Amino acid sequence: MRTQGSQGVRTRFTEELAAAGAQCTVVCGAAEAGRALARTLAGVHARRVVGSDAPLVQRLLHALGDGFVLEPLDRLSRDELFACDAGVTTAQWGIAETGTLVLESAREKSRLLSLVPPTHVVLLSAGCICESLGDALARVSVASHAITLITGPSRTSDIELTPVVGVHGPQTLHVLLLEEA
Amino acid sequence: MSFERSARAALADEQLRGALRHATTLFGERRRAAMATLPDWEGARDRARAIKDETLLHLDRYLEEFTANAERAGARVHWARDAATACEIIGRIAAERGARTVVKSKSMASEEIHLNAALAARGLEPVETDLGEYIVQLAGEGPSHIVAPAIHKTRGQIAALFAEKLGVEPSDDVAALAAAARQTLRRRFAEADLGISGVNFAVAETGTILIVENEGNARLTTTLPRTHVALMGIEKVIPRFADLEVFLQLLPRSGTGQRMTAYQSLLTGAKRRPDDEGPEELHIVVLDNGRSAMLASPVTRQTLACIRCGACLNACPVYRQIGGHAYESVYAGPIGAVLSPQLFGLARSSELPYASSLCGACRDVCPVKIDIPALLLHLRAEVVGRRVGKGGVLERLAFSSYAAVMARPRLFEWVMRAARMLRILPPIGAWTKFRDLRPLAPQSFREQWRAGLRDQAAP
Numbered sequence: 001m002r003t004q005g006s007q008g009v010r011t012r013f014t015e016e017l018a019a020a021g022a023q024c025t026v027v028c029g030a031a032e033a034g035r036a037l038a039r040t041l042a043g044v045h046a047r048r049v050v051g052s053d054a055p056l057v058q059r060l061l062h063a064l065g066d067g068f069v070l071e072p073l074d075r076l077s078r079d080e081l082f083a084c085d086a087g088v089t090t091a092q093w094g095i096a097e098t099g100t101l102v103l104e105s106a107r108e109k110s111r112l113l114s115l116v117p118p119t120h121v122v123l124l125s126a127g128c129i130c131e132s133l134g135d136a137l138a139r140v141s142v143a144s145h146a147i148t149l150i151t152g153p154s155r156t157s158d159i160e161l162t163p164v165v166g167v168h169g170p171q172t173l174h175v176l177l178l179e180e181a
Numbered sequence: 182m183s184f185e186r187s188a189r190a191a192l193a194d195e196q197l198r199g200a201l202r203h204a205t206t207l208f209g210e211r212r213r214a215a216m217a218t219l220p221d222w223e224g225a226r227d228r229a230r231a232i233k234d235e236t237l238l239h240l241d242r243y244l245e246e247f248t249a250n251a252e253r254a255g256a257r258v259h260w261a262r263d264a265a266t267a268c269e270i271i272g273r274i275a276a277e278r279g280a281r282t283v284v285k286s287k288s289m290a291s292e293e294i295h296l297n298a299a300l301a302a303r304g305l306e307p308v309e310t311d312l313g314e315y316i317v318q319l320a321g322e323g324p325s326h327i328v329a330p331a332i333h334k335t336r337g338q339i340a341a342l343f344a345e346k347l348g349v350e351p352s353d354d355v356a357a358l359a360a361a362a363r364q365t366l367r368r369r370f371a372e373a374d375l376g377i378s379g380v381n382f383a384v385a386e387t388g389t390i391l392i393v394e395n396e397g398n399a400r401l402t403t404t405l406p407r408t409h410v411a412l413m414g415i416e417k418v419i420p421r422f423a424d425l426e427v428f429l430q431l432l433p434r435s436g437t438g439q440r441m442t443a444y445q446s447l448l449t450g451a452k453r454r455p456d457d458e459g460p461e462e463l464h465i466v467v468l469d470n471g472r473s474a475m476l477a478s479p480v481t482r483q484t485l486a487c488i489r490c491g492a493c494l495n496a497c498p499v500y501r502q503i504g505g506h507a508y509e510s511v512y513a514g515p516i517g518a519v520l521s522p523q524l525f526g527l528a529r530s531s532e533l534p535y536a537s538s539l540c541g542a543c544r545d546v547c548p549v550k551i552d553i554p555a556l557l558l559h560l561r562a563e564v565v566g567r568r569v570g571k572g573g574v575l576e577r578l579a580f581s582s583y584a585a586v587m588a589r590p591r592l593f594e595w596v597m598r599a600a601r602m603l604r605i606l607p608p609i610g611a612w613t614k615f616r617d618l619r620p621l622a623p624q625s626f627r628e629q630w631r632a633g634l635r636d637q638a639a640p
Contacts, residue, residue: 020441074456078371078405098441111458115400133441134426142387142422142449145254146404146459149445154397157437158313158329160200160336161207162355167312167363168370169397169444 016099020152046085087113211438250388254450268299286399288379325505328491380413416485493543515543534560
């Protein structure tokens with residue numbers, strides 16, 4: 001297992017993210033992350049935003065300022081969730097060789113927010129990028145009843161094998177890659 | 182209808198053949214491009230097959246280990262001997278929970294046991310949520326491909342279907358069609374109280390099930406409803422969590438030509454705390470339905486190594502011309518021709534082992550190196566041996582005479598001499614309809630040898 005988060009692995013990860021159809025912004029420190037989050041949400045015209053219970057997500061969302069309606073995750077009905085424009089979560093790991101994000105249910109409530117709203121914004125610490133799928137499988141724990149691997153936005157090719165993005169899951173996947181300040 | 186007749190009907194359908202040509206060619210190109218991104222493709226195939234072989238040799242043990250670990254994590258595991266039992270179990274789970282809306286993500290095993298019909302008989306209306314499955318469900322058809330169920334339809338046909346069934350404006354825009362399906366299915370997801378999914382891999386070591394997909398419908402199916410039922414064949418088990426890596430390298434590349442599909446859900450038991458996200462109950466139905474009979478024979482056992490990628494369908498010169506429906510089984514193509522007779526009875530699918538030129542393209546593309554041509558030959562021998570094929574008395578007589586002649590040199594020579602004298606050949610119409618037979622030489626090699634060739638041959 002090579003050093004995770006090394007520059008080469010990071011570069012590969014961002015390249016593969018782009019190849020998978022995701023967007024990526026590299027940010028340094030929480031203040032910059034907050035500004036990038038606001039720009040990203042405004043860019044997809046998101047108004048109703050819901051964040052996971054990760055402390056970082058909550059901190060950034062509450063610093064967002066006007067123009068957004070923050071929905072409370074724990075009191076959200078299914079219909080209200082379906083009406084949200086964007087979900088904000090973190091990812092526990094990244095996988096460089098495929099541009100994959102790994103979300104563990106025991107660490108954060110991110111299953112629905114990463115799936116139902118048309119835009120999913122993910123915060124990932126650059127130090128948590130593994131080189132390969134095998135490395136990531138060795139790090140996750142089945143103490144999480146659900147481990148979700150995400151590679152790019154939702155897609156289908158079921159009609160004439162023509163690719164369409166955003167079928168049942170998010171159409172837009174945006175990663176904010178956090179470098180240490 | 183017989184395979185021969187349905188294949189003929191398919192061959193006459195220009196629209197079908199156009200759709201198939203387009204899709205299978207594209208699938209092949211994407212597969213080859215994705216394959217090239219894995220440094221050691223052959224090594225990965227060998228490793229995957231070795232894992233499958235190891236598992237199948239001790240399947241009883243691994244299944245018990247899987248069951249114990251899944252239950253320890255909070256899942257309920259049900260073992261179903263056959264299709265009827267599996268349908269009964271799932272129907273009862275639905276009834277006991279008063280389920281009204283049932284959403285389903287893609288599962289070939291559920292097609293195999295005709296689960297939708299069984300649930301409909303109980304007054305439930307299962308909704309297929311994979312776009313391809315949704316299309317064939319709306320059309321009242323079955324899937325024609327393991328990976329792309331609606332591969333046989335053109336966008337024009339799908340537009341007309343959606344206009345009729347969903348009341349949307351007919352559109353040739355694929356994105357608009359997908360959006361219409363999303364819109365309709367979102368309402369079903371919002372009210373669903375039971376979700377039914379398939380399983381791609383089940384890990385014995387941890388009790389984890391893995392579901393691979395691109396659309397997100399399997400994630401919705403396994404997250405939103407209060408109860409999740411996962412249906413898996415007994416062959417889905419692999420020993421270790423780390424084994425997932427090689428299969429996740431092979432399956433997306435072989436199936437859709439992707440290096441990784443958009444989503445993999447690794448589910449271990451039900452939710453642990455009341456405020457966790459996800460279903461309160463996870464039921465895993467483990468289906469035999471004829472598989473242990475395949476397991477019993479060392480010849481047919483490798484059938485169970487299949488990971489349902491569909492690559493052999495795309496590569497098969499027969500499937501590429503006639504598509505999946507002509508096979509009249511939920512499993513089509515080369516692997517379908519091997520699976521169907523073993524799952525549904527040799528007599529019912531006796532024509533399928535012959536639906537192949539034995540060219541070997543299926544074996545070459547198979548990510549777990551299943552020797553499909555060898556299995557087809559084995560099944561052909563079974564069809565003849567058990568006399569369930571349509572070959573009648575005449576065919577049997579012809580082959581037993583042929584065997585008798587070939588086993589006796591003197592008789593062979595006599596027959597050949599007689600055939601030359603009479604300038605006739607046995608009437609084998611079906612064979613000579615599309616082929617020319619070589620004319621017989623005026624003198625056989627043996628005759629030439631005796632008449633002096635032997636002396637010339639000496640140096």
